[in-house]
Amino acid sequence: MEFGLSQEQILLQDSIARYLKDQVPLDEVRAVAEDPERDQPIWHGLTELGLAGLIIPEAHGGVGLGLLDAVVVGETLGYHITPGPFLSTAIMAPSLLIAAGQTDRLADIAAGRYRVGIALSEAVGARLDAGMAVSDGRLTGKALFALDAMADAYIVNGPNRQLYWVDSEGPGVTRTLLTTIDKTRTLCELKLDQAEATLLTDDPAVLQAGLDAGRIVQASDSLGAAQCMLDQAVAYAGQREQFNRVIASFQAVKHMCAEMASQLEPCRALIWYGGHALSEGNDPARLTVCHAKAHLSEVAQFVARTSTEVHGGMGFTDLVGLHYWFKRIGANRQLLGSPELLREEAARIQMLVA
Amino acid sequence: MDLTYGPEYNAFRAEVKAFVDANIDQQPKPGDGPRSPAVRAWQAKLIRNGYHSRTIPEAYGGYGAEPDIIQSRIIAEEFSAAQMNTGFSGQGISMLTPVLLELGTEAQKQQFIRKTIHGELIWCQGYSEPGAGSDLASLTTKAELDGDEWVINGQKIWTSTAQISDWIFCLVRTEPEAPKHLGISFLLFEMNTPGIEVRPLVDMTGAANFNEVFFTDVRVPKDQIVGQRGQGWQVANAILGHERGSLAPPDAAMSRLNGVIRLMQQETIGGARAIDNPVFRDRLMRLQGRVMAMQYNDMRLLSARINQNQDTKLAGMVVKLIGTELRHEIECLGIDVMGEIGLSYGDNPYLRGNGSWQYQYMYFLGLIIGGGTSQIQKNIISERGLGMPKEPKLATSGA
Ligand SMILES: Cc1cc2nc3c(=O)[nH]c(=O)nc-3n(C[C@H](O)[C@H](O)[C@H](O)COP(=O)(O)OP(=O)(O)OC[C@H]3O[C@@H](n4cnc5c(N)ncnc54)[C@H](O)[C@@H]3O)c2cc1C
Numbered sequence: 001m002e003f004g005l006s007q008e009q010i011l012l013q014d015s016i017a018r019y020l021k022d023q024v025p026l027d028e029v030r031a032v033a034e035d036p037e038r039d040q041p042i043w044h045g046l047t048e049l050g051l052a053g054l055i056i057p058e059a060h061g062g063v064g065l066g067l068l069d070a071v072v073v074g075e076t077l078g079y080h081i082t083p084g085p086f087l088s089t090a091i092m093a094p095s096l097l098i099a100a101g102q103t104d105r106l107a108d109i110a111a112g113r114y115r116v117g118i119a120l121s122e123a124v125g126a127r128l129d130a131g132m133a134v135s136d137g138r139l140t141g142k143a144l145f146a147l148d149a150m151a152d153a154y155i156v157n158g159p160n161r162q163l164y165w166v167d168s169e170g171p172g173v174t175r176t177l178l179t180t181i182d183k184t185r186t187l188c189e190l191k192l193d194q195a196e197a198t199l200l201t202d203d204p205a206v207l208q209a210g211l212d213a214g215r216i217v218q219a220s221d222s223l224g225a226a227q228c229m230l231d232q233a234v235a236y237a238g239q240r241e242q243f244n245r246v247i248a249s250f251q252a253v254k255h256m257c258a259e260m261a262s263q264l265e266p267c268r269a270l271i272w273y274g275g276h277a278l279s280e281g282n283d284p285a286r287l288t289v290c291h292a293k294a295h296l297s298e299v300a301q302f303v304a305r306t307s308t309e310v311h312g313g314m315g316f317t318d319l320v321g322l323h324y325w326f327k328r329i330g331a332n333r334q335l336l337g338s339p340e341l342l343r344e345e346a347a348r349i350q351m352l353v354a
Numbered sequence: 355m356d357l358t359y360g361p362e363y364n365a366f367r368a369e370v371k372a373f374v375d376a377n378i379d380q381q382p383k384p385g386d387g388p389r390s391p392a393v394r395a396w397q398a399k400l401i402r403n404g405y406h407s408r409t410i411p412e413a414y415g416g417y418g419a420e421p422d423i424i425q426s427r428i429i430a431e432e433f434s435a436a437q438m439n440t441g442f443s444g445q446g447i448s449m450l451t452p453v454l455l456e457l458g459t460e461a462q463k464q465q466f467i468r469k470t471i472h473g474e475l476i477w478c479q480g481y482s483e484p485g486a487g488s489d490l491a492s493l494t495t496k497a498e499l500d501g502d503e504w505v506i507n508g509q510k511i512w513t514s515t516a517q518i519s520d521w522i523f524c525l526v527r528t529e530p531e532a533p534k535h536l537g538i539s540f541l542l543f544e545m546n547t548p549g550i551e552v553r554p555l556v557d558m559t560g561a562a563n564f565n566e567v568f569f570t571d572v573r574v575p576k577d578q579i580v581g582q583r584g585q586g587w588q589v590a591n592a593i594l595g596h597e598r599g600s601l602a603p604p605d606a607a608m609s610r611l612n613g614v615i616r617l618m619q620q621e622t623i624g625g626a627r628a629i630d631n632p633v634f635r636d637r638l639m640r641l642q643g644r645v646m647a648m649q650y651n652d653m654r655l656l657s658a659r660i661n662q663n664q665d666t667k668l669a670g671m672v673v674k675l676i677g678t679e680l681r682h683e684i685e686c687l688g689i690d691v692m693g694e695i696g697l698s699y700g701d702n703p704y705l706r707g708n709g710s711w712q713y714q715y716m717y718f719l720g721l722i723i724g725g726g727t728s729q730i731q732k733n734i735i736s737e738r739g740l741g742m743p744k745e746p747k748l749a750t751s752g753a
């Protein structure tokens with residue numbers, strides 16, 4: 001019996017962390033915030049490390065790792081608020097394509113030739129009049145807040161939870177960047193007018209598999225981002241002096257940090273179990289994933305606010321850049337299902353909803 | 355990540371299951387007191403078969419198995435699944451016995467362990483005093499050596515089960531000149547020694563589970579000390595660690611949460627089941643996610659005891675703080691879904707679950723305070739877990 005990360009997983013985490021520390025420091029993130037196109041070279045670098053093909057089978061040119069490995073990587077990317085389409089291109093798209101039995105595009109994804117966006121907001125909870133209609137195999141309608149405004153193609157939710165593949169450059173496809181608080185990843189509005197679409201599957205279980213994978217990795221991203229905010233709070237408190245002593249020696253500050261740590265630390269085991277259970281098909285995988293994403297949203301939000309408070313006015317400025325983590329956590333909370341929606345789904349899985 | 359226990363444990367699990375099946379009907383009944391023959395016989399049977407005091411050497415009355423964390427876990431799982439009585443607990447077994455095994459003399463082990471684990475000696479823990487709670491090391495109950503005896507004077511408070519205990523393990527000041535942490539000794543003595551007076555204190559649940567204990571010239575043989583003179587603080591800390599984590603086990607929290615689910619399916623508000631109210635349901639699910647996190651955290655801690663290279667320092671430190679507060683909130687939800695019915699207590703005909711919802715709600719507030727308050731836990735987490743500095747001492751305070 002061993003509940004924890006393997007030696008290989010720890011090495012993987014360390015090597016990616018080292019790369020990000022050197023190659024994608026906060027200044028790079030700031031540059032992407034100014035110009036979203038700047039995430040291309042970053043993604044290219046990560047692709048060379050194997051991240052695009054992380055969970056794609058070796059037979060299709062990927063690394064062939066599982067979702068527990070993916071959450072380990074996701075946590076590291078969250079810790080360093082790494083820009084780019086990891087969640088959509090490297091996690092959700094391959095999960096959806098593999099579950100749909102559509103493997104011919106996997107090699108291109110693994111090689112970094114394709115960025116695949118995810119337009120599934122409407123499958124989780126459609127807002128306004130967003131949604132798609134199909135006629136003669138063509139899609140017409142609007143998808144809001146699709147992941148990755150610079151993707152080469154999108155996986156789009158159909159009216160009956162079917163999934164379609166739509167090329168970004170195809171006729172009838174219009175894409176508009178939607179500015180959000182989080183500048184480390186891009187979201188867009190996808191308008192389709194009689195757009196050509198390839199049906200990937202009409203089995204709703206495929207959609208579920210993609211959402212499960214996306215949610216657990218998204219939750220691990222929040223875990224990493226929150227851990228970094230806690231570490232920054234402890235470090236800052238250890239050097240900032242007021243009233244002739246470091247503020248870390250004030251009990252109010254210590255207790256803020258202790259509360260962050262004691263809520264966050266058990267999340268690690270929850271996330272690991274979620275990733276492991278999805279890989280192995282263990283029970284209760286889906287329930288754990290819903291709870292993991294909902295719970296991490298709450299805990300990370302608490303950490304985001306508290307860490308900012310520990311930094312005082314400095315936390316509120318752009319100078320230390322803490323707000324990039326704050327906003328990343330805020331975006332993760334809403335994407336792929338807010339905590340309230342996920343808790344309701346958790347209740348439904350247990351047949352507690354009439 | 356490997357969550358299987360391995361095929362070598364299948365036979366062991368089958369053995370435990372067989373024991374549970376064969377004995378489930380012979381458990382003591384809920385009303386049987388701790389000194390009743392039925393309870394004593396049950397305890398002896400559990401020990402004889404290795405389901406209690408499993409790793410305590412046979413020479414001291416235990417079963418004498420090699421420590422095997424997975425075997426212990428399997429026993430706990432099977433007993434809990436069948437809701438089988440797991441035998442005695444209490445401070446003598448959970449706190450004193452481990453300390454005697456580690457630090458007691460051979461004579462003390464012989465004298466106390468067998469009787470304690472068999473429930474023939476009930477113990478209480480005499481640490482807290484009116485002037486020494488969180489700051490336990492400032493305790494002032496003193497013991498002075500007079501020939502071959504300690505003479506003890508002073509007062510303890512909040513002493514759980516003192517009113518029914520045979521013996522007490524007690525912290526007393528023996529070296530008044532030494533710095534406060536180095537002047538304390540750990541003594542064992544009988545509760546019927548002349549000069550001891552026990553006054554029960556009614557707590558907020560209405561029960562009198564803890565007491566004030568007064569000592570006036572209580573004379574205790576000199577050798578009834580564990581560890582050396584002045585080492586009592588280290589001895590006591592060895593057991594406080596044993597106590598903390600076990601105050602709020604997550605599996606118990608989950609089974610209590612499942613009780614809330616059943617309650618919500620049965621209780622109605624304006625004719626609709628409480629579970630159909632989305633606000634209550636959201637609170638329920640939020641708690642379920644939190645308990646789940648603590649359960650996997652617990653698995654991680656279990657794993658770290660088997661795989662020595664895993665660092666779970668922080669994961670272990672947070673269990674008492676999070677676990678007791680979580681449990682308090684679970685009981686609170688149970689009350690809230692019942693509304694006015696949730697107020698029922700005592701002989702009220704609308705009482706649910708024998709009044710356990712209100713009782714546990716209050717009881718767990720007691721555990722938030724007892725065993726090191728939540729605030730003290732946060733001090734420990736920030737200082738020992740996160741490496742933050744201690745608060746500067748006031749110039750006027752003692753050593
Ligand atoms: C149900 C129950 C059973 C108990 N059983 C036993 C028993 O069997 N044997 C025994 O010896 N004792 C027992 N106790 C006593 C328990 O250990 C103490 O109550 C506890 O350690 C707190 O001490 P206190 O009550 O003196 O509170 P205080 O120490 O006076 O604390 C009061 C408040 O001040 C806060 N505070 C104190 N110091 C600090 C600090 N440094 N930083 C921040 N906040 C601080 C506390 O957190 C608390 O909120 C029991 C208590 C309870 C509630």
